[in-house]
Amino acid sequence: xxxxxxxGLARTTRxxxxxxxxxxxxxxxxGANGIAYAVAPDPVGEFLGIDAGxxxxxxxxxxxxxxxxxxxxxxxxxxxxxVRLVVDINALWAVLSVVALVAWLExxxxxxxxxxxxxxxxxxxAVLQWAALRAVPASR
Numbered sequence: 001x002x003x004x005x006x007x008g009l010a011r012t013t014r015x016x017x018x019x020x021x022x023x024x025x026x027x028x029x030x031g032a033n034g035i036a037y038a039v040a041p042d043p044v045g046e047f048l049g050i051d052a053g054x055x056x057x058x059x060x061x062x063x064x065x066x067x068x069x070x071x072x073x074x075x076x077x078x079x080x081x082x083v084r085l086v087v088d089i090n091a092l093w094a095v096l097s098v099v100a101l102v103a104w105l106e107x108x109x110x111x112x113x114x115x116x117x118x119x120x121x122x123x124x125x126a127v128l129q130w131a132a133l134r135a136v137p138a139s140r
Contacts, residue, residue, distance in 0.1 A: 016077050018132035023073035023086065026125040027066045033118065034062025048111035065089070080133060087130045094123035 036044055037059025045052035069086055072078045097119035101107065107115060 016136060019078055019083055019129065019136060020073045020075070022125060022128045022132050023069050023078065023083070026086070026090070026122075026129070027070035027073055029121065029125075030062050030069065031066030034059045034064075034066055038063055047108065048114055049106060049108035050111055080136070083129060083133050087126045087133070090122045090126035090129070094119040094126065097122070 037055040039059070041052035041055040041059060044050075045055045048055075072082050072086065097115055101112070101115045101119075105111065105115065
């Protein structure tokens with residue numbers, strides 16, 4: 001990803017600000033998803049065709065994860081190792097979402113659309129965060 005494109009997406013030319021913005025966006029989206037799963041696992045599960053017994057713990061996990069990512073985004077210069085961990089977790093989540101869809105989930109039409117969309121979104125966060133991190137000078 002080019003520096004100009006990355007700067008445009010992050011609306012900044014400061015690499016640390018881009019990392020922080022992409023982490024913050026991830027935290028908001030992941031947190032909203034987690035809260036929805038945790039607060040309303042039955043209706044969300046019925047809508048998506050995914051067991052509420054799976055959505056409740058996933059929602060709690062996502063909410064805690066989002067809080068950690070938000071904390072990381074609040075740091076003036078998030079540690080590269082922590083950002084790499086977020087990138088790795090996001091990439092793993094994206095892959096496991098598709099594997100779950102193919103291997104064991106039996107979703108409704110909405111779930112069949114939602115699962116790859118959220119996997120692509122999370123995968124997109126991983127790409128943006130990784131590219132922004134690469135733009136940070138190595139002198140840290």
